Amino acid sequence: MKFNKLGFLSILALLGFLGFTVHRPLLGFFGFAYYLRYFFVTPDEMFRHNVRKAASIGFFSGVWATGLSIAVYLLFPPFLSSNMVLASCYVVSVFCFTIALLVLEMKEQWED
Template sequence: MWYIYNIKCDMHHIGGHVMKNKYGCIGFVSLLGLWGLYANEPLFLSFFTFVIFFSYFWVTPDEMFVDTLKKCSTIAFFSNITITVIATFAFSYFKLSSNPLAGGATLGFGISIAIFVLLSFFFDLKERS
Protein backbone atom coordinates (compact mmCIF):
# COMPACT_ATOMS: atom_id res chain seq x y z
CA MET A 1 0.00 0.00 0.00
CA TRP A 2 2.84 2.36 0.81
CA TYR A 3 4.23 1.95 -2.73
CA ILE A 4 0.86 2.80 -4.32
CA TYR A 5 0.58 5.89 -2.10
CA ASN A 6 4.03 7.08 -3.23
CA ILE A 7 3.11 6.58 -6.90
CA LYS A 8 -0.08 8.56 -6.38
CA CYS A 9 1.86 11.38 -4.72
CA ASP A 10 4.51 11.39 -7.48
CA MET A 11 1.86 11.57 -10.20
CA HIS A 12 0.85 15.00 -8.95
CA HIS A 13 4.31 16.38 -9.63
CA ILE A 14 4.86 17.88 -13.04
CA GLY A 15 8.44 18.94 -13.77
CA GLY A 16 9.18 19.47 -10.09
CA HIS A 17 6.06 21.60 -9.58
CA VAL A 18 3.09 20.35 -7.65
CA MET A 19 -0.18 20.44 -9.54
CA LYS A 20 -2.50 22.29 -7.19
CA ASN A 21 -5.73 21.79 -9.07
CA LYS A 22 -6.81 19.01 -11.40
CA TYR A 23 -9.68 21.15 -12.74
CA GLY A 24 -7.11 22.81 -14.99
CA CYS A 25 -7.24 19.66 -17.14
CA ILE A 26 -10.60 20.89 -18.48
CA GLY A 27 -8.47 23.29 -20.53
CA PHE A 28 -7.28 20.41 -22.72
CA VAL A 29 -10.74 20.35 -24.32
CA SER A 30 -9.63 23.55 -26.06
CA LEU A 31 -7.38 21.38 -28.27
CA LEU A 32 -10.53 20.52 -30.24
CA GLY A 33 -10.37 24.10 -31.48
CA LEU A 34 -7.16 23.19 -33.30
CA TRP A 35 -9.12 20.59 -35.23
CA GLY A 36 -11.46 23.38 -36.28
CA LEU A 37 -8.51 25.29 -37.72
CA TYR A 38 -7.08 22.21 -39.42
CA ALA A 39 -10.34 20.87 -40.88
CA ASN A 40 -11.83 24.31 -41.57
CA GLU A 41 -14.80 23.52 -39.30
CA PRO A 42 -15.95 26.77 -37.66
CA LEU A 43 -18.12 25.02 -35.05
CA PHE A 44 -15.01 23.53 -33.43
CA LEU A 45 -13.52 26.99 -32.87
CA SER A 46 -15.88 27.52 -29.93
CA PHE A 47 -13.84 24.96 -27.97
CA PHE A 48 -11.08 27.57 -27.65
CA THR A 49 -13.13 29.08 -24.81
CA PHE A 50 -11.87 26.25 -22.60
CA VAL A 51 -8.41 27.84 -22.59
CA ILE A 52 -9.45 29.85 -19.52
CA PHE A 53 -9.46 26.64 -17.46
CA PHE A 54 -5.68 26.28 -17.76
CA SER A 55 -5.41 29.06 -15.18
CA TYR A 56 -6.99 26.69 -12.63
CA PHE A 57 -3.72 24.74 -12.44
CA TRP A 58 -2.38 27.54 -10.24
CA VAL A 59 -5.51 28.03 -8.11
CA THR A 60 -5.59 26.33 -4.74
CA PRO A 61 -8.86 24.35 -4.76
CA ASP A 62 -10.49 25.49 -1.54
CA GLU A 63 -14.00 24.54 -0.51
CA MET A 64 -15.59 27.62 -2.07
CA PHE A 65 -13.85 26.99 -5.41
CA VAL A 66 -15.05 23.39 -5.56
CA ASP A 67 -18.59 24.40 -4.56
CA THR A 68 -18.62 27.05 -7.29
CA LEU A 69 -17.62 24.51 -9.94
CA LYS A 70 -20.26 22.11 -8.64
CA LYS A 71 -22.86 24.88 -8.89
CA CYS A 72 -21.81 25.71 -12.47
CA SER A 73 -21.84 22.07 -13.54
CA THR A 74 -25.23 21.43 -11.93
CA ILE A 75 -26.82 24.37 -13.72
CA ALA A 76 -25.19 23.29 -17.00
CA PHE A 77 -26.38 19.70 -16.56
CA PHE A 78 -30.01 20.62 -15.94
CA SER A 79 -29.96 23.13 -18.80
CA ASN A 80 -28.60 20.35 -21.04
CA ILE A 81 -31.44 18.02 -20.13
CA THR A 82 -34.08 20.74 -20.52
CA ILE A 83 -32.79 22.03 -23.85
CA THR A 84 -32.34 18.52 -25.22
CA VAL A 85 -35.95 17.59 -24.41
CA ILE A 86 -37.44 20.84 -25.73
CA ALA A 87 -35.31 20.85 -28.89
CA THR A 88 -36.01 17.17 -29.60
CA PHE A 89 -39.75 17.74 -29.34
CA ALA A 90 -39.52 20.89 -31.48
CA PHE A 91 -37.41 19.19 -34.17
CA SER A 92 -39.80 16.24 -34.19
CA TYR A 93 -43.05 18.25 -34.15
CA PHE A 94 -42.00 20.74 -36.85
CA LYS A 95 -40.13 18.07 -38.87
CA LEU A 96 -36.95 20.19 -38.85
CA SER A 97 -34.58 17.24 -38.74
CA SER A 98 -34.43 13.67 -39.99
CA ASN A 99 -32.94 12.71 -36.60
CA PRO A 100 -34.55 14.94 -33.97
CA LEU A 101 -32.84 13.27 -31.00
CA ALA A 102 -29.37 13.85 -32.46
CA GLY A 103 -30.22 17.47 -33.21
CA GLY A 104 -31.69 18.04 -29.77
CA ALA A 105 -28.75 16.39 -28.01
CA THR A 106 -26.28 18.42 -30.04
CA LEU A 107 -28.05 21.67 -29.30
CA GLY A 108 -28.41 20.81 -25.60
CA PHE A 109 -24.75 19.84 -25.31
CA GLY A 110 -23.49 22.95 -27.06
CA ILE A 111 -25.59 25.37 -25.07
CA SER A 112 -24.83 23.65 -21.75
CA ILE A 113 -21.09 23.82 -22.43
CA ALA A 114 -21.43 27.54 -23.14
CA ILE A 115 -23.44 27.97 -19.93
CA PHE A 116 -20.79 26.11 -17.90
CA VAL A 117 -17.93 28.15 -19.31
CA LEU A 118 -19.71 31.49 -18.94
CA LEU A 119 -20.89 30.75 -15.39
CA SER A 120 -17.46 29.60 -14.25
CA PHE A 121 -15.90 32.70 -15.82
CA PHE A 122 -18.52 34.95 -14.19
CA PHE A 123 -18.11 33.38 -10.73
CA ASP A 124 -14.33 33.55 -11.08
CA LEU A 125 -14.51 37.27 -11.83
CA LYS A 126 -16.96 37.77 -8.97
CA GLU A 127 -14.63 35.95 -6.53
CA ARG A 128 -11.57 37.93 -7.59
CA SER A 129 -13.24 41.31 -7.06
Protein backbone atom coordinates in the same frame (compact mmCIF):
# COMPACT_ATOMS: atom_id res chain seq x y z
CA MET B 1 0.98 19.83 -4.00
CA LYS B 2 -2.65 19.72 -5.05
CA PHE B 3 -3.44 20.66 -8.60
CA ASN B 4 -6.75 21.74 -10.03
CA LYS B 5 -8.31 19.06 -12.24
CA LEU B 6 -10.61 21.58 -13.90
CA GLY B 7 -7.61 22.76 -15.91
CA PHE B 8 -7.60 19.51 -17.86
CA LEU B 9 -10.64 20.76 -19.79
CA SER B 10 -8.19 22.99 -21.64
CA ILE B 11 -6.83 19.90 -23.42
CA LEU B 12 -9.98 20.01 -25.57
CA ALA B 13 -8.65 23.24 -27.07
CA LEU B 14 -6.15 21.12 -28.99
CA LEU B 15 -9.05 19.89 -31.13
CA GLY B 16 -9.35 23.44 -32.41
CA PHE B 17 -6.18 22.96 -34.44
CA LEU B 18 -8.03 20.36 -36.51
CA GLY B 19 -10.38 23.16 -37.56
CA PHE B 20 -7.64 24.70 -39.68
CA THR B 21 -7.24 21.58 -41.78
CA VAL B 22 -10.11 19.14 -41.36
CA HIS B 23 -13.41 20.76 -40.40
CA ARG B 24 -14.12 24.46 -39.71
CA PRO B 25 -16.65 24.01 -36.85
CA LEU B 26 -13.88 22.44 -34.75
CA LEU B 27 -12.44 25.93 -34.32
CA GLY B 28 -15.01 26.39 -31.55
CA PHE B 29 -12.94 24.10 -29.34
CA PHE B 30 -10.47 26.96 -28.85
CA GLY B 31 -12.99 28.25 -26.31
CA PHE B 32 -11.75 25.58 -23.91
CA ALA B 33 -8.41 27.39 -23.69
CA TYR B 34 -10.11 29.53 -21.01
CA TYR B 35 -9.72 26.62 -18.60
CA LEU B 36 -5.91 26.88 -18.69
CA ARG B 37 -6.14 29.45 -15.92
CA TYR B 38 -7.46 26.83 -13.49
CA PHE B 39 -4.09 25.07 -13.38
CA PHE B 40 -2.94 28.09 -11.38
CA VAL B 41 -5.95 28.27 -9.00
CA THR B 42 -5.69 26.50 -5.66
CA PRO B 43 -8.85 24.42 -5.14
CA ASP B 44 -10.19 25.49 -1.73
CA GLU B 45 -13.64 24.84 -0.26
CA MET B 46 -15.22 27.94 -1.76
CA PHE B 47 -13.88 27.09 -5.20
CA ARG B 48 -15.30 23.56 -4.96
CA HIS B 49 -18.63 24.98 -3.82
CA ASN B 50 -18.69 27.36 -6.81
CA VAL B 51 -17.83 24.52 -9.21
CA ARG B 52 -20.62 22.36 -7.79
CA LYS B 53 -23.11 25.21 -8.05
CA ALA B 54 -22.05 26.01 -11.62
CA ALA B 55 -22.15 22.31 -12.56
CA SER B 56 -25.72 21.96 -11.35
CA ILE B 57 -26.71 25.06 -13.33
CA GLY B 58 -24.98 23.62 -16.41
CA PHE B 59 -26.59 20.22 -15.98
CA PHE B 60 -30.14 21.46 -15.56
CA SER B 61 -29.84 23.98 -18.38
CA GLY B 62 -28.61 21.17 -20.63
CA VAL B 63 -31.55 18.99 -19.65
CA TRP B 64 -33.90 21.87 -20.35
CA ALA B 65 -32.30 22.62 -23.73
CA THR B 66 -32.38 18.98 -24.76
CA GLY B 67 -36.04 18.64 -23.86
CA LEU B 68 -36.88 21.82 -25.72
CA SER B 69 -34.90 20.82 -28.82
CA ILE B 70 -36.46 17.34 -28.85
CA ALA B 71 -39.91 18.92 -28.65
CA VAL B 72 -39.08 21.27 -31.54
CA TYR B 73 -37.64 18.35 -33.52
CA LEU B 74 -40.78 16.27 -32.99
CA LEU B 75 -43.16 19.12 -33.81
CA PHE B 76 -41.21 20.72 -36.67
CA PRO B 77 -38.69 18.19 -38.11
CA PRO B 78 -37.37 20.42 -40.94
CA PHE B 79 -36.07 23.06 -38.49
CA LEU B 80 -33.54 20.90 -36.63
CA SER B 81 -31.48 17.89 -37.59
CA SER B 82 -31.09 15.02 -35.16
CA ASN B 83 -27.39 15.88 -34.73
CA MET B 84 -28.25 19.42 -33.66
CA VAL B 85 -30.71 18.07 -31.10
CA LEU B 86 -28.06 15.82 -29.57
CA ALA B 87 -25.36 18.50 -29.63
CA SER B 88 -27.61 21.07 -27.96
CA CYS B 89 -27.28 19.38 -24.57
CA TYR B 90 -23.49 19.49 -24.66
CA VAL B 91 -23.15 23.01 -26.01
CA VAL B 92 -25.70 24.59 -23.67
CA SER B 93 -24.37 22.71 -20.63
CA VAL B 94 -20.76 23.74 -21.16
CA PHE B 95 -21.68 27.33 -21.99
CA CYS B 96 -23.92 27.73 -18.94
CA PHE B 97 -21.34 26.04 -16.70
CA THR B 98 -18.61 28.39 -17.86
CA ILE B 99 -20.71 31.54 -17.52
CA ALA B 100 -22.06 30.49 -14.09
CA LEU B 101 -18.56 29.72 -12.81
CA LEU B 102 -17.27 33.04 -14.10
CA VAL B 103 -20.12 34.94 -12.41
CA LEU B 104 -19.67 33.06 -9.12
CA GLU B 105 -15.94 33.78 -9.11
CA MET B 106 -16.53 37.45 -9.84
CA LYS B 107 -19.08 37.62 -7.03
CA GLU B 108 -16.55 36.01 -4.67
CA GLN B 109 -13.92 38.59 -5.62
CA TRP B 110 -16.33 41.48 -5.08
CA GLU B 111 -17.07 40.28 -1.54
CA ASP B 112 -13.39 40.43 -0.57
